[in-house]
Amino acid sequence: MESLERLVTIPAGSADLEGMLHVPSQPLGVVVFAHGSGSSRFSPRNSHVAEALRALRIGTLLMDLLTTGEDQRYRTRFDIPLLTERLAAALDWLRKEGGQAALPLGLFGASTGAAAALQVAAQVPVAAVVSRGGRPDMAGAAALRQVHAPTLLIVGGEDRAVIELNKAAYDVLHCEKRLAIVAGATHLFEEPGALDEVAEMAGNWFLDHFTGRHRGHGK
Structure with missing residues (x-):
């Protein structure tokens, strides 16, 4: 399979969402990114992680979960059911229209996007989930109990309130789950080397569960 890079439009109910799909040659899987409130597919932090995943032959779909108008409304930014619906639509599109039906699919969620990722994982099969500075608590206990996909929660060591959540x-x-603390990092992982550590942990987690290369992560 040749590598591809293309701008895509994903229908999600009454909205058409834009995204950028990158799939390297001989991909091991594809990860869909769910950004946090006030962010978009252009998030420099998610782009940094996505680039690291592609270096490991993992495809990425960076997409807008909200339209421009919706993203300007505070209430919509925190509408977890809506974000979940949009993310589920992206996964469905990727399997049916994006030509990736045969590949393992994963979810990478940041902030409120992590709640949406976990709600989707509770509804449909995915190979793995990673949360960066996420709010998994906002997914709700009922959804969390239904998640079967191996889940890695990454939090900055200085992001104390979010650590507790x-x-x-x-x-x-x-x-199967792991909670990883990046020492010295704050919520946005802006400290030198912090985001590289996130990318390395996320890459290893997806590789483990896309390829069956498990390392004995415990429940």
Whole structure:
């Protein structure tokens, strides 16, 4: 399979969402990114992680979960059911129209996008989930208990309130799981080397579960 890079339009209910799909040659899987509130497919942090995943032969779909008008409304930014619906539509599109039906699919969620990723993982099969500075608690306990996909929660060591929220969500999850703390990092992982550490952990997690290269991560 040849590598591809293309701008895509994904129908999601009454909205048409734009995204950028990159699939390297001989891909091992594809990861769909769900950004946090106030962000978009142009998020420099998600783009950094996506670039690192592509270097590992993992495809990426960076997309806008909200239209421009919706993203200007505070309430819509935190509408987890809407974000979940949009993310599920992207996965469905990727399997049916994006030509990636045969590949393992994963989800990478940041902030509120992590809640949407986990709600989707509770509804449809995915190979793995990674949360960066996420709010998995906003997915709700009922959804968290239904997640079967191996889930990695990454939090900055200085992001203390979010650490506690992730610990609470971690305790509810019944899937293979890991909670990783990046020492010295704040919520946006802007400290030198912090985002590289996130990218390395995420890459290893997806590789493990896309290829069956498990390393004994515990429940």
